Amino acid sequence: MVEAVADIGLIGLAVMGQNLILNMNDHGFVVCAYNRTTSKVDSFLENEAKGTNIVGAHSVEELCAKLKRPRKVMLLVKAGSAVDAFIDQLLPFLEKGDIIIDGGNSHFPDSIRRTKELEEKGILFVGSGVSGGEEGARFGPSLMPGGNPAAWESIKPIFQSIAAKAPDGAACCDWVGETGAGHYVKMVHNGIEYGDMQLITEVYQIMLEGLGLTHDEMAEVFAEWNKGELDSFLIEITRDILKYKDTDGEPLVTKIRDTAGQKGTGKWTGIDSLDRGIPVTLIGEAVYSRCLSSLKDERTRASKILKGPSPKFSGDKKAFIAQLGQALYAAKIVSYAQGYMLMRQAAKDYDWKLNNAGIALMWRGGCIIRSAFLGKIRDAYNNNPELENLLFDSFFADATAKAQDAWRNVVAQAVVMGIPTPALSTALNFYDGLRHEMLPANLLQAQRDYFGAHTYERLDAPGKWVHTNWTGRGGNVSASTYDA
Numbered sequence: 345m346v347e348a349v350a351d352i353g354l355i356g357l358a359v360m361g362q363n364l365i366l367n368m369n370d371h372g373f374v375v376c377a378y379n380r381t382t383s384k385v386d387s388f389l390e391n392e393a394k395g396t397n398i399v400g401a402h403s404v405e406e407l408c409a410k411l412k413r414p415r416k417v418m419l420l421v422k423a424g425s426a427v428d429a430f431i432d433q434l435l436p437f438l439e440k441g442d443i444i445i446d447g448g449n450s451h452f453p454d455s456i457r458r459t460k461e462l463e464e465k466g467i468l469f470v471g472s473g474v475s476g477g478e479e480g481a482r483f484g485p486s487l488m489p490g491g492n493p494a495a496w497e498s499i500k501p502i503f504q505s506i507a508a509k510a511p512d513g514a515a516c517c518d519w520v521g522e523t524g525a526g527h528y529v530k531m532v533h534n535g536i537e538y539g540d541m542q543l544i545t546e547v548y549q550i551m552l553e554g555l556g557l558t559h560d561e562m563a564e565v566f567a568e569w570n571k572g573e574l575d576s577f578l579i580e581i582t583r584d585i586l587k588y589k590d591t592d593g594e595p596l597v598t599k600i601r602d603t604a605g606q607k608g609t610g611k612w613t614g615i616d617s618l619d620r621g622i623p624v625t626l627i628g629e630a631v632y633s634r635c636l637s638s639l640k641d642e643r644t645r646a647s648k649i650l651k652g653p654s655p656k657f658s659g660d661k662k663a664f665i666a667q668l669g670q671a672l673y674a675a676k677i678v679s680y681a682q683g684y685m686l687m688r689q690a691a692k693d694y695d696w697k698l699n700n701a702g703i704a705l706m707w708r709g710g711c712i713i714r715s716a717f718l719g720k721i722r723d724a725y726n727n728n729p730e731l732e733n734l735l736f737d738s739f740f741a742d743a744t745a746k747a748q749d750a751w752r753n754v755v756a757q758a759v760v761m762g763i764p765t766p767a768l769s770t771a772l773n774f775y776d777g778l779r780h781e782m783l784p785a786n787l788l789q790a791q792r793d794y795f796g797a798h799t800y801e802r803l804d805a806p807g808k809w810v811h812t813n814w815t816g817r818g819g820n821v822s823a824s825t826y827d828a
C-alpha cells in the first residue's frame with residue numbers, strides 16, 4: 345500500500361508549477377508532483393527537485409494515494425478544458441472533504457461553475473489567482489484564493505507561508521470570497537496591470553517624441569519616480585528595460601516591434617465592466633490600445649496619409665517631467681478606483697463579501713502591480729470598509745486635487761503635440777464626469793424620447809416616467825422603459 349506522505353499534490357510541471365512546488369518545499373511542506381507527460385516528473389525529480397523532500401507520481405491514482413487527508417491537489421495547467429479534464433480524472437480517487445485548487449488564469453464563471461458542481465459531489469473547490477510570474481512562484485507570489493470557504497482552513501497554512509510578504513511582514517494572501525471571487529479579483533488585477541502598463545507607455549512616448557529624451561535620461565526619470573509615490577514593480581522594471589542595451593550599444597527596446605500581445609484577461613475585465621454597467625474606462629482603453637498597436641500595417645499606411653502636428657515640446661522640460669509624474673499618479677488612482685468600483689458591483693451581483701483592504705494587501709507584494717501605493721489603498725479601506733469610492737477617501741481626494749493641474753496640462757500638451765494618451769486622458773475625463781452632479785444625459789434622454797418615445801424621468805417628479813409629443817406629429821403612446 346502506498347503511504348500518504350505528501351501535504352499537497354501539484355499537477356502541471358511547467359515553470360510556474362515547478363517553482364511553486366520548490367517554494368512549498370522550502371517552507372517545509374511535502375509536495376507530490378505529477379504531470380501528464382510523466383517523463384517530466386522524472387526529470388524534475390532528478391534535476392530541480394534533487395535533494396529535496398519532493399515526491400513524484402506517475403498517475404493521478406498514485407498522486408491521490410500519496411496525499412494526506414483531506415487531500416489537497418493544486419492544478420497549474422492551461423485554463424479551460426484541461427482543468428475540467430483533470431478534475432474528471434481526479435474525482436474517482438478523491439473522497440468527501442478533499443480539495444481541488446485551480447491556480448491557473450481561469451475565467452471566473454468557470455470557477456463559479458466548478459465550485460458548485462464539485463460541492464454537489466462533496467469536493468471543495470478553490471479557484472486561486474496566482475500572480476508574480478516565475479520568480480513570484482518560486483520566492484513568493486501574490487495568492488488570491490476563493491471558492492468553497494470550507495477549504496480555507498486546510499490550505500491557509502500552505503498558502504500564507506509560500507506567499508509574498510508585505511513590508512510589514514503580512515502575507516500577500518487571504519481568503520477572497522466564495523465561488524469565483526478569487527479568479528474574479530485576479531482578473532481585475534490583470535486589467536489593472538494592463539492599465540498601469542499602458543500609462544507607463546504613454547509617458548514614455550511623450551518623453552521620447554515630445555521631449556526628445558534619450559533612453560538613459562528616461563531611465564533616470566523612472567529611477568527617480570521609483571523613489572517616491574510611484575514606487576512599484578512596473579516602474580522599476582521600466583527603468584531597467586530603458587537602460588538595457590542591445591549588442592550594438594543601442595537600447596534594446598527600440599528594436600522591438602510595436603505590437604502588443606495579450607492573453608485575454610484585460611479583455612475579460614473590459615467585457616465584464618460593460619456587462620455590469622461600470623465605467624472601467626482606463627482598462628478598456630488599455631485593451632483597445634493593444635488592439636490598435638497590433639494594426640501595425642494599417643498604422644504604417646495611415647502614418648503616410650493622415651496629418652498631425654509636430655510633436656515638439658517647447659517649455660521647461662524639467663518642470664514638465666515632474667508634471668508627467670503627477671499625471672501618471674493621478675490617472676493610476678482613477679484606474680484603481682474604477683477597478684474597485686467593478687469589484688464592488690460584482691460583489692453585490694454574486695453576494696460575495698469582498699475584503700477590500702485585504703485585496704489591496706494581497707496586491708501589495710509579490711504580484712505584477714505591487715507598489716507602495718497599495719498600502720494607501722489598504723489604509724483607505726481599513727479606515728472605512730464601506731467606502732463608496734476610493735476617490736472619496738481623503739488621502740486620494742487630496743492627491744488627485746493636488747495633481748490635477750499637472751495632469752490637465754500633460755493631457756492638453758499631448759493633444760497639442762498630437763501624441764496619443766488614451767489612458768491618461770480617459771482617466772481625466774472620468775474624473776471630470778464623476779465630479780459633475782449634472783451631466784448632459786438630460787439632452788440624451790430627450791433625444792431618445794423624441795425619436796423613440798422612450799420616456800424620461802422629470803427632475804421635479806422622481807420616479808415618474810413621461811413622454812412628450814416633441815413634434816406635435818407623434819402620438820402620446822410611449823415605448824416601455826428598460827435598462828440594458
Ligand code: 6PG
Nearest residue numbers: 475476477534606607608609712
Ligand atoms: C501575473 C500576470 C500574468 C499574465 C501575464 C500576461 O499576475 O503574473 O498577470 O498572470 O498572464 O502578465 O498577460 P498578457 O499576455 O495578457 O499581457
